[in-house]
Amino acid sequence: MDGHVFGEDSADIDWNTDDEVEILAGPVNSxxxxxxxxxxxxxxxxxxxxxxxxxxxxxxxxxxxxxxxxxxxxxxxxxxxxxxxxxxxxxxxxxxxxxxxxxxxxxxxxxxxxxxxxxxxxxxxxxxxxxxxxxxxxxxxxxxxxxxxxxxxxxxxxxxxxxxxxxxxxxxxxxxxxxxxxxxxxxxxxxxxxxxxxxxDCYxxxxxxxxxxxxxxxxxxxxxxxxxxxxxxxxxxIRLPKPMIGFGVPSIQPERTSFRNLPEVARGPPYFYYENVALAPKGVWDKISTFLFEVEPEFLNCIQTAIGSAKLTERIRGWVESCEGDPPESVQRNVLEQCRKWNLVWVGRNKVAPLEPDEMEMLLGFPKNHTRGGGISRTDRYKSLGNSFQVDTVAYHLSVLKEMYPKGINMLSLFTGIGGAEVALHRLGIKLKNVVSVEKSKVNRDIVRSWWEQTNQTGTLVDYDDVQQFDTPVIKQIMDNIGGFDLVVGGSPCNNLAGSNRVSRDGLEGKESSLFYDYFRILGTVKDHSRLSQQM
Structure with missing residues (x-):
């Protein structure tokens, strides 16, 4: 399990462009x-x-x-x-x-x-x-x-x-x-x-x-x-450690190595990998760990895919220009906080602007134009990039699978998004033999399908749009047909759980956030059927 480190609020914004109105982001801090x-x-x-x-x-x-x-x-x-x-x-x-x-x-x-x-x-x-x-x-x-x-x-x-x-x-x-x-x-x-x-919050x-x-x-x-x-x-x-060092993150490691003993039921294959932001509502990570065999989360570094509004960038310009010489410390601190929070970069004297989708793709480790084309608007690109896997870090974590599966891997991808785990495995050189993807958004499914075709994958990609229809008989039939799953990957299915919606979040009890229980349900079915198949 992984917790991306950011936690900032998101809601609707007013970002006017020549072709559309951008609607992804959140309330600007007052x-x-x-x-x-x-x-x-x-x-x-x-x-x-x-x-x-x-x-x-x-x-x-x-x-x-x-x-x-x-x-x-x-x-x-x-x-x-x-x-x-x-x-x-x-x-x-x-x-x-x-x-x-x-x-x-x-x-x-x-x-x-x-x-x-x-x-x-x-x-x-x-x-x-x-x-x-x-x-x-x-x-x-x-x-x-x-x-x-x-x-x-x-x-x-x-x-x-x-x-x-x-x-x-x-x-x-x-x-x-x-x-x-x-x-x-x-x-x-x-x-x-x-x-x-x-x-x-208290994180x-x-x-x-x-x-x-x-x-x-x-x-x-x-x-x-x-x-x-x-x-x-x-x-x-769960409090964030300081410094933010995870179990196996390629950075400065702690002086004392941490060891974890996984319960027998949590050990693979099939292995599992679940991702959500660290700043989820209170108690969410405790409950996630409880359902996922008491496995403690690892903390990763990532960027929050939130976009600041045009009026915020103009407001920041006004703050800086109103000061003679160097702005006072209070102004500097506030400007830097807003830039960090809303992914703003300096583009000129006293001018800041939000990251473009292409720049976000690069920072998240996706191929250039991964979310571009196929009738996908700029707004949809921002939405699709929201709360995505950081591909390079995920690839580092999954790199151990390369020697374990030299002939390829069968993966079940729940709440696939734009395919961060698939891209990570491909970058590692691990053949994707069979990928079963469950993703509600048609835009995201089209993005993954387009990437699959452009990278000339020789395996099979099957996608579902409703996790509720992915019941036990369907899971068992698919596993019998392909020989079982080696890896079950999933991520936060919505902003309510991910922490971007700070106004009406209900944690795991929200209308969409409760989909996490489907991840746990499906993972349990996969593990049980794999165990029975091995005994036969």
């Missing part, structure tokens, strides 16, 4: 660059002349008096460079479309004992950028109060956070958690920390978890940390 030098938002009453001079100075540079006053209110009058950076940041944020607000959960009762437990969920779930970019009614109300001059200090902070790209609701939750008297910087860190913890190393929780500062971090510990005990998720 994090905006933090303002690097903010004070308590109050200027000293003894500095009235200096205050007026500063306003005149920056107004003379072409900035509006309202914007300058807001920046001075946030940073104080002591640091003109900090004021300028704040003004430029506000200008960038005003030029970038604002995000719509999502309704605050009706169960978020600050007086409830469960409120603290829900904060991270509320901050993250309500903090996604939408491509509609419409101001919420609450945001409009705050802007109106500001224009009328009847806005309170607490509402000023809410508006400042909303103007930075956060929702009014998540800003309100942070203020209730940390206290309305806290400066903007603490509130921003609180929101960021909650988003980071929620995004990484991050313990040291990193402590570091992230520490960012929350005065926001009741002790109670939060204790709550996370309680959840760890109940959920008992």
């Amino acid at each position: 994090s905006q660059p933090t303002l690097t030098a903010m004070g308590n938002g109050e200027a000293s009453t003894s500095a009235g002349v200096s205050h007026v001079s500063l306003i005149n100075h920056f107004v003379g540079m072409g900035f509006s008096e309202k914007l300058v006053a807001k920046a001075i209110e946030e940073t104080g009058v002591g640091d003109t460079e900090a004021i300028l950076n704040t003004i430029l940041t506000f200008v960038s944020l005003e030029e970038s479309p604002e995000q719509p607000q999502q309704p605050l959960s009706m169960t978020s009762d600050p007086s409830s004992s469960d409120y603290d437990d829900m904060l991270v969920d509320e901050l993250s779930d309500s903090g996604n950028w939408s491509e509609n970019e419409v101001l919420s009614d609450e945001h409009k109300r705050l802007l109106m109060l500001e224009n009328m001059g009847s806005i309170s200090e607490e509402e000023k902070k809410l508006l400042a956070l909303a103007n930075m790209g956060f929702t009014v609701e998540e800003a309100a939750i942070a203020m209730k958690r940390c206290g309305s008297e806290e400066p903007i910087t603490v509130l921003v860190d609180c929101i960021y920390a909650a988003q980071m913890v929620r995004e990484s 991050m190393p313990e040291d990193d978890l402590k570091r992230i929780v520490g960012i929350v500062g005065s926001c009741k971090k002790r109670k939060y940390h204790e709550t996370m510990k309680k959840k760890d005990v109940v959920e008992d998720p």
Whole structure:
């Protein structure tokens, strides 16, 4: 079993091209660059002349008096460079479309004992950028109060956070958690920390978890940390090792070699190989291991096949261009995080762009144009590349089969996708005598069939489109006809299990994720029939 290391969210995006609208990706993280030098938002009453001079100075540079006053209110009058950076940041944020607000959960009762437990969920779930970019009614109300001059200090902070790209609701939750008297910087860190913890869930190393929780500062971090510990005990998720070293990954190996004893029932032939992302919902990997003979997962390195939107790339350009000279550390950190998360690469000065399908194919180890042609659109190519096997690493793991099966191999491929395991075996020089593929997507089946023909395979490829029809009588008949299976390969059948859908995931109990149980069912049937055939 293998866990690909990434875990980022995915949903629909708005990526316009000349020929189509791309719809593969996910919500863009709502994090905006933090303002690097903010004070308590109050200027000293003894500095009235200096205050007026500063306003005149920056107004003379072409900035509006309202914007300058807001920046001075946030940073104080002591640091003109900090004021300028704040003004430029506000200008960038005003030029970038604002995000719509999502309704605050009706169960978020600050007086409830469960409120603290829900904060991270509320901050993250309500903090996604939408491509509609419409101001919420609450945001409009705050802007109106500001224009009328009847806005309170607490509402000023809410508006400042909303103007930075956060929702009014998540800003309100942070203020209730940390206290309305806290400066903007603490509130921003609180929101960021909650988003980071929620995004990484509890799968991050313990040291990193402590570091992230520490960012929350005065926001009741002790109670939060204790709550996370309680959840760890109940959920008992598999934590990612640090460094990420697997059993047999061609990288720096641990000082002490790890040995595993497999139970007799798990030993092949037929061998099995199952893949899913490491950042699956809580408890998923434990349950997978339970069903697959208590075999512990190995961790592999891979890329997340998620695509950032055009508006995200424009937003990043605005962040960088709004800074004079080198961007502050907060902007650098946020830009790099977005680039890592959405596979963005630098294509020019202050310009980033998503990876093209051809580039993803290369990084994943597939042949050039593997997903191209045959009426397959660019959108379908992105979809098909999602959560794919990393061919080179899989080939490394399966390389032991080359000496074991010099005359070729019979393989059962469940939830085949675009044929990562088939390509890996072919690259190893292992003849594919008989491959039975079960894949729901016609696009993916066409891709595998096209690759099969283009590589002049001499074996037999039989594909099924419905795993439910692949029942015990069918399995036994196929095995009797071809002489049994040597290898059973499978992968995560959908985004719900793979971790790309962070909103409506149900783990192994989801409508599509429950297909994992079909993998276990079919593997058991194959092993049982192989055992009976050997005894006859």
